[in-house]
Amino acid sequence: MGRAEKEPPRPFARPRCMDAPPQHSAGRSGIAAIAGGVLIGAAAIGILWAERAQPLRQPTRPRTRRTLVNLALGAMSMAAVNRIEAPMTQPLARSAERRRRGLVQRLPGPDWLRDAAAVLLMDYTVYLWHVATHRVPFLWRFHLVHHDDLDLDASTAIRFHAVDMAISAPYRAAQVALIGTSPRALQIWQSWFFFSVLFHHGNMRLPERIERILARFVTTPRMHGIHHSAVKEETDSNWSSGFAFWDHLHGTFRLDVPQQAIAIGVPAYRDPDELGFRDSLALPFVVQRDAWTGAMRADDAHK
Numbered sequence: 255m256g257r258a259e260k261e262p263p264r265p266f267a268r269p270r271c272m273d274a275p276p277q278h279s280a281g282r283s284g285i286a287a288i289a290g291g292v293l294i295g296a297a298a299i300g301i302l303w304a305e306r307a308q309p310l311r312q313p314t315r316p317r318t319r320r321t322l323v324n325l326a327l328g329a330m331s332m333a334a335v336n337r338i339e340a341p342m343t344q345p346l347a348r349s350a351e352r353r354r355r356g357l358v359q360r361l362p363g364p365d366w367l368r369d370a371a372a373v374l375l376m377d378y379t380v381y382l383w384h385v386a387t388h389r390v391p392f393l394w395r396f397h398l399v400h401h402d403d404l405d406l407d408a409s410t411a412i413r414f415h416a417v418d419m420a421i422s423a424p425y426r427a428a429q430v431a432l433i434g435t436s437p438r439a440l441q442i443w444q445s446w447f448f449f450s451v452l453f454h455h456g457n458m459r460l461p462e463r464i465e466r467i468l469a470r471f472v473t474t475p476r477m478h479g480i481h482h483s484a485v486k487e488e489t490d491s492n493w494s495s496g497f498a499f500w501d502h503l504h505g506t507f508r509l510d511v512p513q514q515a516i517a518i519g520v521p522a523y524r525d526p527d528e529l530g531f532r533d534s535l536a537l538p539f540v541v542q543r544d545a546w547t548g549a550m551r552a553d554d555a556h557k
């Protein structure tokens with residue numbers, strides 16, 4: 255950031271830096287859906303424009319091939335969300351509201367307060383799920399497909415393995431049921447989440463002063479760039495994907511690594527020929543290298 259960002263890229267291992275400083279009608283959730291769609295459409299156009307006008311990091315790979323692979327993986331992921339997650343979460347949200355089931359449904363006060371609490375709790379429990387996708391070896395097999403991208407931009411926001419989405423569907427259903435998320439709160443959270451994911455994956459340079467203020471509240475592009483670093487201690491930070499409060503609360507917030515010093519991706523997968531569409535679909539099911547050491551993964555030793 256600032257002058258420090260002009261230094262040349264450093265190798266992956268780096269000494270620890272100093273820490274920087276019940277009554278929603280279908281109509282209402284329908285309006286929230288339309289508003290969310292308009293917001294996301296406008297945001298996507300703005301983010302794509304900003305990536306061209308003011309890139310944050312210099313791309314290391316030709317853009318077209320990467321983007322096509324990411325779009326293809328993204329289309330499959332979205333299909334998985336629509337076919338698997340939505341049919342599980344929507345009936346649960348309707349019954350949470352109708353029967354007043356789940357945590358926030360016990361809160362006194364107006365509906366909007368319950369919805370706000372549900373959106374916050376959905377956001378926090380996604381933080382926990384994100385940590386799990388890195389820490390639980392079985393989940394990491396799939397989440398690796400998102401992290402092995404060698405550049406980071408808005409197309410990475412949809413680069414997920416479809417099975418990664420399918421596996422997270424029961425977790426999402428449990429979130430909705432336990433939190434008591436109403437259909438409207440679910441719609442607001444989904445729109446917010448999708449907008450935030452597009453935003454913080456975006457390769458766009460915001461004025462540093464403004465980004466530092468934003469990062470107190472929401473996940474920003476520089477924060478998430480550090481999470482996609484090929485240095486493991488840096489990846490193990492900035493787990494938030496919506497509000498940034500959770501990283502501040504858990505002490506996992508970092509904004510102290512210059513973006514130009516970051517190699518995006520993981521050390522064990524640097525060959526673009528291994529990261530195409532077919533290889534990415536196969537990656538969770540074949541013998542994997544440990545992303546950080548390059549050795550064969552312990553859970554693949556029997557294969």
Ligand SMILES: [Zn+2]
Pocket residue numbers: 384388397401481
């Ligand atoms: Zn991650």
